[in-house]
Amino acid sequence: MTTDYKRYMVTAALPYANGPKHVGHLAGAYLPADVYVRYLRQQGKNVIFVSGSDEHGTAIPNQALKENTTPQTIIDKYHVLIRDCLAKLGVSFDIYHRTSEPIHHQTSQEIFLTLYKKGLLTEETSEQYFDEEANAFLADRYIIGTCPKCGHTNAYGDQCEKCGSTLSPKELINPRSTLSGKPPVLKPTKHWYLPLQQYEPWLKEWILESHKNDWKPNVYGQCKSWIDAGLQPRAMTRDLDWGIKVPLPHTEGKVLYVWFDAPIGYISATRALFKELSEGKKEFATPRSAFSNPQVDDWKPYWQHTDTKLVHFIGKDNIVFHCLIFPIMLHASGEYIVPANVPANEFMNLEGDKMSTSRGWSIEMHEYLEDFPTKPDELRYTLLTNLPETKDSEFTWKDFQAKNNNELVAIFGNFVNRALVLTQKHFENRVPVADTWQEVDRKVIDELKLFPERIAESIKAYRFREATAYLIDLARLGNKYLTETEPWKLAKTDLPRVGAVLNLALQIAANLSIVAEPFLPFTSKKLSEVLNFSSKNWSDAGNPSLLKANHQLGEAKLLFEKMEDEVIENQLKKLNDKKKGMELAATPAEPAKPEVSFDEFSKMDIRIAKILKAERVEKSKKLLKLQVDTGMDVRTVMSGIAEYFTPEEMIGKQVTILVNLAPRKIMGVESQGMILMASDKDGKLRMLQPSEAVAQGSKVS
RNA sequence: GGCGAGGUAGCUCAGUUGGUUAGAGCAUCGGAUUCAUAACCCGAAGGUCGGCAGUUCAAAUCUGCUCCUCGCUACCA
Numbered sequence: 001m002t003t004d005y006k007r008y009m010v011t012a013a014l015p016y017a018n019g020p021k022h023v024g025h026l027a028g029a030y031l032p033a034d035v036y037v038r039y040l041r042q043q044g045k046n047v048i049f050v051s052g053s054d055e056h057g058t059a060i061p062n063q064a065l066k067e068n069t070t071p072q073t074i075i076d077k078y079h080v081l082i083r084d085c086l087a088k089l090g091v092s093f094d095i096y097h098r099t100s101e102p103i104h105h106q107t108s109q110e111i112f113l114t115l116y117k118k119g120l121l122t123e124e125t126s127e128q129y130f131d132e133e134a135n136a137f138l139a140d141r142y143i144i145g146t147c148p149k150c151g152h153t154n155a156y157g158d159q160c161e162k163c164g165s166t167l168s169p170k171e172l173i174n175p176r177s178t179l180s181g182k183p184p185v186l187k188p189t190k191h192w193y194l195p196l197q198q199y200e201p202w203l204k205e206w207i208l209e210s211h212k213n214d215w216k217p218n219v220y221g222q223c224k225s226w227i228d229a230g231l232q233p234r235a236m237t238r239d240l241d242w243g244i245k246v247p248l249p250h251t252e253g254k255v256l257y258v259w260f261d262a263p264i265g266y267i268s269a270t271r272a273l274f275k276e277l278s279e280g281k282k283e284f285a286t287p288r289s290a291f292s293n294p295q296v297d298d299w300k301p302y303w304q305h306t307d308t309k310l311v312h313f314i315g316k317d318n319i320v321f322h323c324l325i326f327p328i329m330l331h332a333s334g335e336y337i338v339p340a341n342v343p344a345n346e347f348m349n350l351e352g353d354k355m356s357t358s359r360g361w362s363i364e365m366h367e368y369l370e371d372f373p374t375k376p377d378e379l380r381y382t383l384l385t386n387l388p389e390t391k392d393s394e395f396t397w398k399d400f401q402a403k404n405n406n407e408l409v410a411i412f413g414n415f416v417n418r419a420l421v422l423t424q425k426h427f428e429n430r431v432p433v434a435d436t437w438q439e440v441d442r443k444v445i446d447e448l449k450l451f452p453e454r455i456a457e458s459i460k461a462y463r464f465r466e467a468t469a470y471l472i473d474l475a476r477l478g479n480k481y482l483t484e485t486e487p488w489k490l491a492k493t494d495l496p497r498v499g500a501v502l503n504l505a506l507q508i509a510a511n512l513s514i515v516a517e518p519f520l521p522f523t524s525k526k527l528s529e530v531l532n533f534s535s536k537n538w539s540d541a542g543n544p545s546l547l548k549a550n551h552q553l554g555e556a557k558l559l560f561e562k563m564e565d566e567v568i569e570n571q572l573k574k575l576n577d578k579k580k581g582m583e584l585a586a587t588p589a590e591p592a593k594p595e596v597s598f599d600e601f602s603k604m605d606i607r608i609a610k611i612l613k614a615e616r617v618e619k620s621k622k623l624l625k626l627q628v629d630t631g632m633d634v635r636t637v638m639s640g641i642a643e644y645f646t647p648e649e650m651i652g653k654q655v656t657i658l659v660n661l662a663p664r665k666i667m668g669v670e671s672q673g674m675i676l677m678a679s680d681k682d683g684k685l686r687m688l689q690p691s692e693a694v695a696q697g698s699k700v701s
Numbered sequence: 702g703g704c705g706a707g708g709u710a711g712c713u714c715a716g717u718u719g720g721u722u723a724g725a726g727c728a729u730c731g732g733a734u735u736c737a738u739a740a741c742c743c744g745a746a747g748g749u750c751g752g753c754a755g756u757u758c759a760a761a762u763c764u765g766c767u768c769c770u771c772g773c774u775a776c777c778a
Contacts, residue, residue, distance in 0.1 A: 146778095217706075218705080218706055221704095221706060222772090226773090228704080229774085316772075346771090349771095386713065390707085393713075393714080394713070399713070402727060403726095405738095409738060409740075410738080410740050410741070413738075414737055414740050415741080418741080419737095420737095421736065422736055463715095465714080469715095469726070476741095479737095482736075482741080483743090486734085486736085487736075488735080560738085561738070562740095622776080622777055638778080640776095640778025677778085
């Protein structure tokens with residue numbers, strides 16, 4: 001795949017504006033994308049890098065409910081927060097847009113209409129929950145009920161926050177509307193579907209055949225899995241009042257599915273970039289390249305010409321949308337190109353556990369920036385050396401400290417400092433003359449010349465961790481050179497030779513300032529100032545005579561500072577405190593279910609029973625088959641508790657059972673009753689037992 | 702249960718057209734050095750490449766089975 005591309009269109013996943021984003025998101029998409037793009041710019045390539053806030057979908061109004069405010073307030077708040085954090089961390093978008101902007105609504109509707117007019121969307125009427133009192137279809141989030149997976153009584157229709165399962169409203173037990181509190185009714189509603197299965201042959205050809213070798217195994221594997229499983233028509237519209245209106249008549253209360261419009265946000269952002277450039281505005285745009293005489297329609301080549309290389313940087317949770325659904329949309333429209341690659345990363349864990357904003361186990365970007373406002377590169381470096389490129393990786397604060405102290409300070413910073421201090425001491429802070437090169441110098445120069453290509457190869461192959469390691473290796477080369485030539489000793493006897501050595505050491509430093517730019521842009525800039533050398537052109541890298549003799553150097557300063565144990569201990573403490581805080585905050589009792597009468601309650605016959613036998617159920621992860629003595633009889637109950645209890649520990653236990661629940665066949669076995677369990681906030685189940693043993697069949701009332 | 706991705710040195714991770722003593726960084730130990738933020742530089746030690754079987758002259762790498770982790774998905778609570 002060495003096609004000569006005329007331009008590059010690089011996207012980083014649109015962060016969902018329902019909350020702050022953590023460093024796992026950075027490691028997943030934004031940092032690798034930024035390194036890639038910065039490198040391309042240094043190569044003088046024509047490249048545009050876009051992202052923006054994803055502001056539609058059910059979770060936004062959901063979050064608004066939680067924060068007791070409006071969806072608009074939510075997106076305004078998090079759009080600004082995320083945008084500013086990414087900027088402070090050096091992520092160099094040409095534009096950071098947002099999907100609530102009119103131009104995005106327009107673009108999304110255009111693409112929807114293109115598909116519609118080509119007859120590529122199918123109309124289907126299905127049964128959706130409707131609140132008769134509020135006279136509205138209920139979005140998934142407006143339906144609450146008992147989670148079928150963990151028994152949580154206030155699960156949302158799209159997701160159970162207790163166990164994290166993705167749900168559909170119809171799966172909920174005892175659904176009720178959050179608008180009226182009443183049970184909703186099923187009512188037919190019309191939606192437009194994209195028949196994904198029709199594109200299977202194309203997907204097989206495009207991904208399974210032509211990208212077998214150049215896409216990452218994790219990405220390719222997941223695509224194959226989905227394709228092999230058989231694709232289904234997917235609804236492109238929803239009954240919802242928050243989002244982009246469906247551009248067809250008689251569709252009040254219907255919007256485009258958030259996953260339809262979100263990736264289109266990349267296109268809208270590119271459009272917005274050229275619109276602003278052509279009008280001389282910079283509302284969202286922060287162009288990093290000079291665009292000569294930009295026109296409104298200049299976005300088109302980036303999305304429509306086959307000599308453009310389109311690359312999506314995302315986390316693994318987005319693979320199906322970026323590799324299958326969005327490409328199908330683009331392909332089906334007949335007007336757009338599809339991505340050349342989607343180098344999705346896996347997830348980054350934190351201190352041995354999964355990162356999660358809601359559980360408080362995370363390092364949010366804004367939190368890091370508050371505590372380390374002058375250290376964006378230190379975070380970039382730690383993340384880059386440990387990106388989850390092939391499998392989930394792990395961030396620890398101790399590792400952060402070690403990488404900072406042992407690599408950035410001791411190798412990179414120290415090398416530059418050594419060269420500068422010696423130059424100040426012996427040559428009045430000017431680049432000394434290098435008369436002749438000796439054997440040792442020539443060897444170092446030969447090695448130096450290899451670095452830019454080596455680093456570039458890794459970047460081009462999306463191996464950013466490896467590329468970052470090569471960067472440090474260049475500083476290592478410098479340290480080794482100084483140690484071998486020992487200029488501080490020669491200073492007493494052979495000053496011209498010292499000059500030659502320091503000249504070359506400074507040339508290495510200048511090279512570092514160029515090749516470090518994609519990875520450590522702030523350090524690169526600082527180093528440039530110290531050296532009074534500004535070129536960032538990649539083509540200059542590898543050159544051993546970037547700095548002319550007698551060139552005046554700038555004021556020396558340390559590039560990095562050591563991090564003490566205390567700083568790290570504070571962060572660990574902070575992390576644990578935050579987690580505890582979140583657990584407490586999550587504890588408040590959930591709102592009660594709708595009132596029931598005594599008669600309704602007394603219909604339920606709840607008893608204490610003893611478990612006589614318990615066994616696992618073949619082919620089921622969650623079910624135990626129990627024989628229980630109810631005092632009246634011995635019966636079989638299927639219970640979904642296998643993930644929390646072993647059969648052995650259940651035997652002989654007294655539990656609470658609903659005995660007059662209608663029997664139901666589960667996995668081919670008739671279940672006569674239901675074991676009642678207390679589900680903890682993390683979804684864990686606990687038996688409900690009498691405080692002292694009672695007779696089997698004792699009534700609970 | 703199905704599918705996908707992983708399981709390689711104390712830690713974090715590389716390593717597939719199968720081929721000589723399996724690599725890097727950090728940590729550890731030893732040496733050398735003092736220009737430098739006690740940093741750098743050199744060297745050593747450290748691995749049944751999850752397990753079992755098979756194909757092969759040769760397996761971390763291919764095949765089958767198996768165990769463990771993660772993700773999606775299914776039965777179900």
